Amino acid sequence: MGCLKRAFYVGIFPIAVGIAAWQGWSWWSWAKSPVELGEAVEQPVQIQIPEGTPAQLIGQDLEAAGLIRSATAWKVWHRLQGFQKREGGLQAGTYALSPSQSLPDIANQIWDGNVIQTGFTIPEGWNRSQMAEALEAQGLVNADDFLRATEEIPYAKFPWLPQGLPHLEGFLYPDTYQLPTEQVNADGIVDIMLLRFEQVALPVYQQTNSAYSMLEWVNLASIVEKEAVVAEERDTIAGVFARRLREGISLGSDPTVEYGLGITQTPENPLTLAQVNTPNPYNTYRNLGLPPTPIASPGIASLEASLNPPDTEFLYFVARYDGTHVFSRSLAEHERAQGRIRDRVDAQLGDDL
Known part of the structure; x- marks a missing residue:
């Protein structure tokens, strides 16, 4: 009986090793990029992930776009992040992804939220009309939409704004900005400029005993x-x-x-x-x-x-x-x-x- 049992273990061990090896090879091949596997590579593509998209659907979309080799491998990777108790999660946004990236590289980019950014600069001394014209010339927003957004005072988000303002002239902080592409709209631009004023200018006023109102x-x-x-x-x-x-x-x-x-x-x-x-x-x-x-x-x-x-x-x-x-x-x-x-x-x- 003991010999039969030993023979059984000896017989099953190679099978287990073979399965593990096959699984390892499968994961390796799924995770490798087309470049590493010697396949033709296409140009980077943009993928938009709406808020609340399940991880499984993201994997399917990536596979359909030819960015990863297997949605199943994507699912395994995502589960591993849970097992490792990694902070954060897959983030919504627009991403520039390339088939030359491995599955872990693509997954980490989406996990970290490294989305496509759009930049613009507002010089010191510009007024709202100049901003609107420049933003429209760059193809970012319609000038009239931007001006309308500056006339809607967001007191709920920025309660420090003086009461009774007809528009936000003066409070749109001049700086160079980078915005996620999907947030490049009139309201998004106004919000980020007010937030920069709140971060840079507001503390200067609050920490000084000035005779002037804001x-x-x-x-x-x-x-x-x-x-x-x-x-x-x-x-x-x-x-x-x-x-x-x-x-x-x-x-x-x-x-x-x-x-x-x-x-x-x-x-x-x-x-x-x-x-x-x-x-x-x-x-x-x-x-x-x-x-x-x-x-x-x-x-x-x-x-x-x-x-x-x-x-x-x-x-x-x-x-x-x-x-x-x-x-x-x-x-x-x-x-x-x-x-x-x-x-x-x-x-x-x-x-x-």
Whole structure:
């Protein structure tokens, strides 16, 4: 009896080894990429995985697309992640996958959520209209859709936003962004820009005992952003505006007039007296104090400079049209500076004719 039992074990051992070897070979062949198996390779393809798609269906879709050799191997891999108690899970999104990737590589990419990203950059000092035009030109969103999204104030998501805003001008933080492709829509872009403001700018305000409300702060910073071309002048410009606000003097800022009229002045076509005298809520020559809303998106440097502006002896400044300004202590001094700069511009324009 003992010999028969031993003979039985000896006989079954090679069978077990054979099954294990076959299973190992099968897993190896299923997990290998077509490149490693010497098969023809196609170009990378995009696969979109909707939210809530079961793992089994993902495997079937990957097999149908020729990205993996076996949905069964995919199922085994997914179960192994559970056995290993790996954190996370298969994530929804749009992926760029290649047949040259092995099954584990593809699975790890989807598990980690390495989706296709779309990038865009919003420079400091841009307003909503400029953003909308640029985003549409890049083929990302319709300009009108973006503008409409900026007029729907998401207080539920961002309760720190000042109450009563007609739009989000000033709070759409200027930066370079990367968004999952499926989130590239008007609402998604607005949300990520507000989130960046919350992460970068909001703590600066909350950690400082400022005399300005948040709306006043961003409003002032937006004007400083438009006026300050040279970084070294930013603090002085913020100081001039802060002093004029304290002393009840109109800000007299050209960018606010331009914003209200929807125009942009140039050395060849500066603001006219008629434009400066045109009644408009944003005309800070005619109206005391800050305009109704910010006029652009300020960067962190202008936000910091405007939070607690330094004291200054200057009350006026005028642009030289090279990015720098002439600062003056009195109106007479300011008018002389304006005259010199205008004469210089006229002479240069005459030379170019």
